[in-house]
Amino acid sequence: MNHETLDFAREYAHPFKQVGWLPKKLDPDGLLSLNQMLEVYAAEYVNIGMEIQSISGHISASLVPDDQLSDADYSVVRDALHRIGTQAFTLNLPVTINLVGAALGSYKRSAPSYGQVKNDIANLGKVVKAELDALRFFSIPPERAVYYSTPPGVSGIDWLGEPTDGLGEGLDKVRDVSKKFPPAEEEFREAGNCFAFERYTACVFHLMRVLEYGLASLASALGVTVTNPNWHQVLTACENQIKTLGAHDPNWKQNEQFYNTAALEFRHFQRAVRNHAAHAHEKYVHDDAKIVMDHVVSFMQHLATRLMEVPMP
Numbered sequence: 001m002n003h004e005t006l007d008f009a010r011e012y013a014h015p016f017k018q019v020g021w022l023p024k025k026l027d028p029d030g031l032l033s034l035n036q037m038l039e040v041y042a043a044e045y046v047n048i049g050m051e052i053q054s055i056s057g058h059i060s061a062s063l064v065p066d067d068q069l070s071d072a073d074y075s076v077v078r079d080a081l082h083r084i085g086t087q088a089f090t091l092n093l094p095v096t097i098n099l100v101g102a103a104l105g106s107y108k109r110s111a112p113s114y115g116q117v118k119n120d121i122a123n124l125g126k127v128v129k130a131e132l133d134a135l136r137f138f139s140i141p142p143e144r145a146v147y148y149s150t151p152p153g154v155s156g157i158d159w160l161g162e163p164t165d166g167l168g169e170g171l172d173k174v175r176d177v178s179k180k181f182p183p184a185e186e187e188f189r190e191a192g193n194c195f196a197f198e199r200y201t202a203c204v205f206h207l208m209r210v211l212e213y214g215l216a217s218l219a220s221a222l223g224v225t226v227t228n229p230n231w232h233q234v235l236t237a238c239e240n241q242i243k244t245l246g247a248h249d250p251n252w253k254q255n256e257q258f259y260n261t262a263a264l265e266f267r268h269f270q271r272a273v274r275n276h277a278a279h280a281h282e283k284y285v286h287d288d289a290k291i292v293m294d295h296v297v298s299f300m301q302h303l304a305t306r307l308m309e310v311p312m313p
Helices: 003-011 034-060 071-090 094-109 114-134 174-180 182-196 200-221 231-248 253-278 286-304
Strands: none
Touching (some): 034 071, 034 114, 071 114, 174 182, 174 286, 182 200, 182 286, 200 253, 200 286, 231 253, 253 286
């Protein structure tokens, strides 16, 4: 890559989110609807094609390919290439940007012939087509898109165009849980994103990581400490402690139902879900993952009524 190409590439090397290319104040970390994506990209696709066609038509008007480009024609070509470079940046077409930079650098050193520009533009058109063919877009239907979340701390626009705190609207109940178990929110986000993109087994895996925070809080509340703990050891110790407190503490009755229910739910998750997800015994589909997600959200809400985050062992 020559010096001029580097200079041109650097001119367009700033991140998308800083150039104001999104319409209607859309969040650069969020999802775009098909209509919004077309609004963002379609004009750029069309503009690049029109600019290439415009240069080709302008150059083809010359009957002497070996003649040097006139100053007026050089100005037309240069401005059009700059516009193509700008549009290529918006579409994230790095090879096109570099090719435009190389052409501009070459033309700056010595005025090109009409034939050279014609060949350069033909090659540029092939590169643009190849890069566009390599782009892939995922389509997420509304019923799953609501589970998509922007990165932590990034506010955004939900699928209906309303401002959000960045957490998927399909996980709106998680906001209550995250106040008591802040680290669990990131796992909920990842679970929702996996669900949105049909990675259902990965969704369940992250939901089991959410429960790790709940289990740690349950053990702490019961005064249970386990060396080198796993779910089975922690739950067994919790169950034994509940029985001990029930037998010796007359004030325990008011707490017994809550803790018994919590321990029973954790044991269910361990046997029915966690062991299978953690050891590749099960592959989850949409309905299974949705059931697990709803159950985990509901259960963590239940825990949050009495428990809160403690340091993970």
